[in-house]
Amino acid sequence: MDILANVALGLGTALTPANLFYSFAGVTLGMLVGVLPGIGAMAAISMLFPLTFYIDPTSAIIMLAGIYYGTSYGGSTASILLNLPGEPSAAVTALDGYPMAQNGRAGTALMITALASFFGGSIGIVLMMLFSPAIAAAALQFGAWEYCALMILGLVASSAISDGSLAKSLAMVVLGILFGTVGIDIYSGVYRFQMGVPELRDGISLVAFAMGLFGFAEVISSVRGAAHGAPRIQSVTMREMLPTRDDMRRFLGPALRGTALGSALGALPGTGPTIASFMAYMAEKRVAKEPERFGKGAIEGVIAPESANNSAGQTAFIPTFALGIPGTATMAIMLSALMMQGINPGPSMMTDRPEMFWGLVMSFWIGNLLLLVLNIPLVGIWVRLLSVPYGVLYPAILLFVCIGVYSVKNSIFDIWLALGFGLLGYGMRLARLPVAPMVLGIVLGPLLEENFRRGMLLSRGDIMGIFDRPISASVMAVSGLLLLWGLWRGLRDRRRAVARAEGS
Amino acid sequence: MRNMDYTDVVAGALLALIGIAASGYSFAHYDLGTLLTMGPGMFPFALGLILAGFGLIIALPAVLRSGSLPNVEWRALLFTFAAVSVFALTVERIGLIPSAILMSVLSVLADRRGTLKRMAGLAVVLPILASAIFIYGLGVPLDLVAWGR
Numbered sequence: 183m184d185i186l187a188n189v190a191l192g193l194g195t196a197l198t199p200a201n202l203f204y205s206f207a208g209v210t211l212g213m214l215v216g217v218l219p220g221i222g223a224m225a226a227i228s229m230l231f232p233l234t235f236y237i238d239p240t241s242a243i244i245m246l247a248g249i250y251y252g253t254s255y256g257g258s259t260a261s262i263l264l265n266l267p268g269e270p271s272a273a274v275t276a277l278d279g280y281p282m283a284q285n286g287r288a289g290t291a292l293m294i295t296a297l298a299s300f301f302g303g304s305i306g307i308v309l310m311m312l313f314s315p316a317i318a319a320a321a322l323q324f325g326a327w328e329y330c331a332l333m334i335l336g337l338v339a340s341s342a343i344s345d346g347s348l349a350k351s352l353a354m355v356v357l358g359i360l361f362g363t364v365g366i367d368i369y370s371g372v373y374r375f376q377m378g379v380p381e382l383r384d385g386i387s388l389v390a391f392a393m394g395l396f397g398f399a400e401v402i403s404s405v406r407g408a409a410h411g412a413p414r415i416q417s418v419t420m421r422e423m424l425p426t427r428d429d430m431r432r433f434l435g436p437a438l439r440g441t442a443l444g445s446a447l448g449a450l451p452g453t454g455p456t457i458a459s460f461m462a463y464m465a466e467k468r469v470a471k472e473p474e475r476f477g478k479g480a481i482e483g484v485i486a487p488e489s490a491n492n493s494a495g496q497t498a499f500i501p502t503f504a505l506g507i508p509g510t511a512t513m514a515i516m517l518s519a520l521m522m523q524g525i526n527p528g529p530s531m532m533t534d535r536p537e538m539f540w541g542l543v544m545s546f547w548i549g550n551l552l553l554l555v556l557n558i559p560l561v562g563i564w565v566r567l568l569s570v571p572y573g574v575l576y577p578a579i580l581l582f583v584c585i586g587v588y589s590v591k592n593s594i595f596d597i598w599l600a601l602g603f604g605l606l607g608y609g610m611r612l613a614r615l616p617v618a619p620m621v622l623g624i625v626l627g628p629l630l631e632e633n634f635r636r637g638m639l640l641s642r643g644d645i646m647g648i649f650d651r652p653i654s655a656s657v658m659a660v661s662g663l664l665l666l667w668g669l670w671r672g673l674r675d676r677r678r679a680v681a682r683a684e685g686s
Numbered sequence: 687m688r689n690m691d692y693t694d695v696v697a698g699a700l701l702a703l704i705g706i707a708a709s710g711y712s713f714a715h716y717d718l719g720t721l722l723t724m725g726p727g728m729f730p731f732a733l734g735l736i737l738a739g740f741g742l743i744i745a746l747p748a749v750l751r752s753g754s755l756p757n758v759e760w761r762a763l764l765f766t767f768a769a770v771s772v773f774a775l776t777v778e779r780i781g782l783i784p785s786a787i788l789m790s791v792l793s794v795l796a797d798r799r800g801t802l803k804r805m806a807g808l809a810v811v812l813p814i815l816a817s818a819i820f821i822y823g824l825g826v827p828l829d830l831v832a833w834g835r
Contacts, residue, residue: 232824233824236824236825347744349740349743349744350697350740350744352740353701353737353740353741353743353744356705356733356736356737356740357701357704357737359733360704360708360730360733360734360737363729363730363733367726369724369726370717370725370726372716372717372726374712374716374726374727374730375708375711375730398766398770401762401766401796402759402762402763402766402796403759403762405759405762405766405796405797406759406761406762406797406798573794573797573799573800573804574804574807574808576793576796576797577769577789577790577793577794577808577812578808578812578815580766580769580770580789580793581773581786581789581790581793581812581816582816582819584770584773584774584777584789585782585816585820585826585828588777588826588828589820589824589826592826592827594774594777594778597770597773597774598774600770601767601770601771601774604766604770605763605767608763612693612756612758613693613694613696613697613756614693615697631729634729635724635729638721638722638724639722639723642722643720643721643722643723644721645721
């Protein structure tokens with residue numbers, strides 16, 4: 183079958199020495215930033231973004247992807263050992279992972295995390311291999327309205343499912359799209375919101391945008407809170423890492439359930455690893471025979487979210503590459519890295535650039551295997567890394583972000599732009615306005631506008647045209663349901679808060 | 687606790703203002719076109735109105751709700767701002783090494799617990815690291831040192 187031919191083609195690309203090196207570099211860096219709290223996947227990917235101009239696009243995307251899924255492996259280490267999640271997607275792991283460490287089972291928790299991550303990641307990759315071609319083939323028939331509807335679904339889902347106020351998330355989506363309109367209008371050639379600044383002709387630099395929001399803003403809000411000096415961390419030996427037979431008996435169920443939830447949520451535009459890990463934990467607690475063990479070091483509470491966030495991390499590539507619609511903010515940045523190289527992700531990528539697509543998929547296998555190796559025997563190194571104080575790290579982050587932003591177009595203006603977005607991002611943090619929907623908005627905005635205007639032309643200025651076609655109509659219906667669910671959830675939470683306030 | 691959730695009132699009001707400004711600017715400067723053939727102004731005009739709507743939805747209920755003010759890390763904010771600004775102002779004029787030294791010093795000040803030892807160490811290590819990675823490794827066209835330009 184041609185899947186075998188594709189696998190062979192992919193292996194041929196992924197196993198070249200250069201690509202092996204970039205895969206290794208990517209996952210190692212991912213592990214590193216995942217382990218270190220206060221610097222996340224977004225900041226790391228946008229910081230290394232400029233690097234991709236200097237290397238082959240396939241190698242570049244292999245490395246960026248490695249950073250992305252590497253962080254979900256690394257993020258759990260700090261969660262388990264310090265109760266400080268290195269990544270948002272690993273926050274849930276701390277709930278049971280940290281109590282396990284306190285009970286002297288840190289080694290087992292780390293080992294089981296690596297195994298669960300590998301399990302979830304592997305199944306996610308298999309799903310990606312099986313479904314992406316079919317989805318891409320179907321997507322070749324999609325017209326402007328279908329794309330429009332899918333993008334609306336992604337934007338709505340990212341707002342409805344994130345925690346916090348629905349109005350705030352949606353406002354951030356709209357603000358993001360608005361930022362996306364800056365620059366030349368492709369239909370009329372008019373420069374919009376350029377304000378006499380020549381650098382804004384091509385729009386707001388996404389690197390400056392992301393680095394300001396995730397680099398500068400993150401530093402400003404972490405400097406004070408971060409623990410200083412070396413925290414006390416127990417050393418972990420290989421012997422302690424071996425799970426007991428009881429642990430292994432408990433492994434399969436939570437891993438399968440976590441993976442199933444994670445894969446589904448990852449493939450949906452707008453939802454990603456963080457939500458997947460939360461939902462998997464809640465689900466596991468619900469099906470558990472002894473739910474009271476959760477929060478006190480239940481190993482299932484580590485297995486389920488870790489397999490969920492890694493499978494979601496892999497299946498998130500399905501909409502990104504098969505449809506060209508990124509599901510999460512991080513995917514949005516990866517997508518724009520590809521577009522800057524002149525590659526348009528989307529249904530035609532699999533036929534136009536099969537070596538790139540399948541090479542990337544095969545590099546996931548290599549990367550996941552590397553991560554397993556990096557995790558288990560080398561755990562001591564990662565544990566020691568946790569004792570690097572943030573006070574030494576953040577000046578380096580600031581400097582590298584500055585040079586990184588500058589180097590994209592050798593433009594000082596972009597540093598100022600990033601600084602502006604850093605201040606905006608810090609203000610948004612203070613006001614509890616979520617950043618991720620805004621990033622999705624700025625990336626999807628121009629695509630949304632283009633398809634919306636084309637759709638309006640096709641249906642003669644009738645906005646209801648989006649409901650005339652079966653696929654776009656059903657996708658819009660799903661978006662509508664998600665919105666209602668988000669509204670209902672918001673009302674329920676408010677009622678509970680009021681009840682609690684009155685009860686106390 | 688304050689008798690009004692000032693954070694959300696201010697955030698919502700600012701969002702509403704940005705929305706109105708974007709709509710107004712689009713209306714005044716760009717062709718809106720018709721729904722069939724939309725001009726460059728239509729999309730941002732509509733987005734601005736929607737944003738203003740959400741801003742009001744955030745701000746209005748917050749007026750009736752009590753809330754607490756967030757803690758602003760003024761020191762971190764100020765020195766991060768200063769460090770990045772100084773870098774942006776100087777790097778093309780005096781070169782990467784001196785600019786990175788200035789930046790290291792200023793950014794260590796952002797942390798109340800930063801020590802002189804740390805400042806000195808970073809001021810030596812960071813410029814070397816940055817030059818090695820970005821100038822020698824990636825060929826970013828910046829001078830190492832460029833006095834008097």
